[in-house]
Amino acid sequence: MRAIAKEVxxxxxxxxxxxxxxxxxxxxxxxxxxxxxxxxxKAEQE
Amino acid sequence: xxxxxxxxxxxxxxxPHPSQNEALLFEISSPGKHAYKLPPLDVPxxxxxxxxxxxHREKSAELPELSEIEIIRHFTRLSTxxxxxxxxxxxxxxxxMKYNPRVNEYVARIxxxxxxxxxxxxxxxxxxxxxxxxxxxxxxxxTGMDAITLQPAAGAHGExxxxxxxxxxxxxxxxxxxxxxxxDSAHGTNPATAAISGYTVENLKSNDEGGIxxxxxARQVDEETAALMLTNPSTIGVFESQIEKIAEIxxxxxxxxxxxxxxxxxxxxxxxxxxxxxxxxxxxxHKTFSTPHGGGGPGSGPVACKAFxxxxxxxxxxxxxxxxxxxxxxxxxxxxGEDPSSADGVAMFRAPSxxxxxxxxxxxxxxxxxxxxxxxxxxxxxxxxxxxxxMFIRALAYILANxxxxxxQTTEDAxxxxxxxRAKLEDIFELPYKTASMHxxxxxDKRQAALGVKTxxxxxxxxxxxxxxxxxxxxxxxxxxxxxxxxxx
Numbered sequence: 001m002r003a004i005a006k007e008v009x010x011x012x013x014x015x016x017x018x019x020x021x022x023x024x025x026x027x028x029x030x031x032x033x034x035x036x037x038x039x040x041x042k043a044e045q046e
Numbered sequence: 047x048x049x050x051x052x053x054x055x056x057x058x059x060x061x062p063h064p065s066q067n068e069a070l071l072f073e074i075s076s077p078g079k080h081a082y083k084l085p086p087l088d089v090p091x092x093x094x095x096x097x098x099x100x101x102h103r104e105k106s107a108e109l110p111e112l113s114e115i116e117i118i119r120h121f122t123r124l125s126t127x128x129x130x131x132x133x134x135x136x137x138x139x140x141x142x143m144k145y146n147p148r149v150n151e152y153v154a155r156i157x158x159x160x161x162x163x164x165x166x167x168x169x170x171x172x173x174x175x176x177x178x179x180x181x182x183x184x185x186x187x188x189t190g191m192d193a194i195t196l197q198p199a200a201g202a203h204g205e206x207x208x209x210x211x212x213x214x215x216x217x218x219x220x221x222x223x224x225x226x227x228x229x230d231s232a233h234g235t236n237p238a239t240a241a242i243s244g245y246t247v248e249n250l251k252s253n254d255e256g257g258i259x260x261x262x263x264a265r266q267v268d269e270e271t272a273a274l275m276l277t278n279p280s281t282i283g284v285f286e287s288q289i290e291k292i293a294e295i296x297x298x299x300x301x302x303x304x305x306x307x308x309x310x311x312x313x314x315x316x317x318x319x320x321x322x323x324x325x326x327x328x329x330x331x332h333k334t335f336s337t338p339h340g341g342g343g344p345g346s347g348p349v350a351c352k353a354f355x356x357x358x359x360x361x362x363x364x365x366x367x368x369x370x371x372x373x374x375x376x377x378x379x380x381x382x383g384e385d386p387s388s389a390d391g392v393a394m395f396r397a398p399s400x401x402x403x404x405x406x407x408x409x410x411x412x413x414x415x416x417x418x419x420x421x422x423x424x425x426x427x428x429x430x431x432x433x434x435x436x437m438f439i440r441a442l443a444y445i446l447a448n449x450x451x452x453x454x455q456t457t458e459d460a461x462x463x464x465x466x467x468r469a470k471l472e473d474i475f476e477l478p479y480k481t482a483s484m485h486x487x488x489x490x491d492k493r494q495a496a497l498g499v500k501t502x503x504x505x506x507x508x509x510x511x512x513x514x515x516x517x518x519x520x521x522x523x524x525x526x527x528x529x530x531x532x533x534x535x
Contacts, residue, residue: 002471003511004504004511005475007507008497008504012497012498012499015499015507016503019507021509023067023127026506040070040072
């Protein structure tokens with residue numbers, strides 16, 4: 001937390017665009033909540 | 047040490063986050079692959095169309111086709127994406143994400159307990175009923191309450207049960223009353239519970255210390271107030287030092303005090319809600335008593351109450367009767383004079399000796415446990431069967447493994463850890479409430495927000511350092527909240 005607080009002062013973009021180590025970074029949480037895709041469909045059915 | 051070096055050193059202490067790609071099972075499916083091989087049919091074939099009629103589907107379901115090892119690898123890879131309490135710190139405030147000791151799992155897997163079925167005749171389930179009874183007595187001892195139900199399957203479910211008890215009691219006095227008071231620092235489930243129980247919700251503003259404003263409370267409580275739903279310690283991790291006065295104000299107007307026990311990890315072995323005026327409360331076994339949260343747990347939200355609310359508890363209620371007595375609502379298997387549990391070797395599991403009373407052992411030899419259904423004032427069932435029994439076993443294992451001194455130590459360590467984090471960070475992050483912290487500490491992102499970085503950004507950066515984020519933007523009374531609960535583990 002102390003290291004992150006230092007990053008906030010020196011490299012705020014690094015924090016604002018985190019996480020950087022995950023397979024997907026920032027999800028569109030609003031879209032995910034409003035238009036959830038809960039079921040797989042074959043490509044031709046979409 | 048430079049900033050880069052600090053980050054690098056910190057990163058080396060934590061695990062790298064696995065980031066391999068993984069397709070859906072449907073996408074890696076190949077026609078004709080299968081994970082099993084059935085032997086040739088050795089019974090006459092059945093015409094499925096004739097048997098099922100219109101229900102027989104014309105086309106086979108489109109299911110993925112894979113070999114066994116492909117399935118195993120798929121789910122094993124996916125499992126490595128999870129963050130879990132077994133991988134690292136999980137400081138999610140108000141959730142008490144503590145370590146789940148392996149002894150709990152060992153005990154829960156004992157054959158007679160793991161295979162206990164809710165339809166097993168009572169006479170053959172005396173061992174598991176002893177476990178339920180002992181857990182009930184331990185929880186009553188810990189909370190200082192008089193009666194308990196273990197039926198609710200989660201904290202919010204416990205809240206609903208508790209407020210339905212409150213409603214039933216008021217109704218029995220001739221007026222269900224119309225409103226429930228809820229502080230602005232409360233869990234969101236509190237107002238939802240009150241609303242779904244048929245009450246209007248009246249907000250109670252916190253004072254400058256984050257506690258209940260007694261004058262405001264006295265103004266708002268009236269003959270239409272059914273209860274105050276209070277979390278203690280509060281969601282900013284502060285103990286309500288005026289709790290007895292709060293109870294007095296409510297009781298003077300015939301209103302009840304409901305305690306949300308989500309933060310009980312700060313009180314176990316130190317203070318008992320039943321001693322400071324609480325009438326009804328819920329516990330979260332998956333928080334305070336170390337049963338799992340993951341995959342839905344399942345959770346368990348027992349509700350404990352004072353004696354005057356006992357007649358309204360959900361049915362059935364576990365009661366101890368003399369061994370010769372017929373069960374109040376004995377099933378057909380309980381033939382008169384038959385008591386298989388008395389035969390050596392029939393009972394599948396014997397509960398360990400109760401921790402507090404040497405006479406209990408004798409009592410359990412001369413008595414048996416039975417579910418009582420005939421309770422005319424009960425609010426009825428709140429869940430099928432008897433609750434999440436597997437969680438009862440784990441919670442009891444935790445309580446007995448720790449003992450009274452161990453549980454007290456746990457509480458002290460949880461509070462110490464939260465204050466350690468507070469002391470380490472309060473020069474960097476804004477601390478809006480200076481009152482002494484209990485089990486969790488709540489900072490604000492005020493200083494970082496001035497530089498354009500918000501609590502959600504800091505939480506996401508914490509993932510890069512290998513930690514689960516803290517609770518973000520809650521409680522609502524703190525702008526840009528960073529809510530950190532380290533627990534004792």
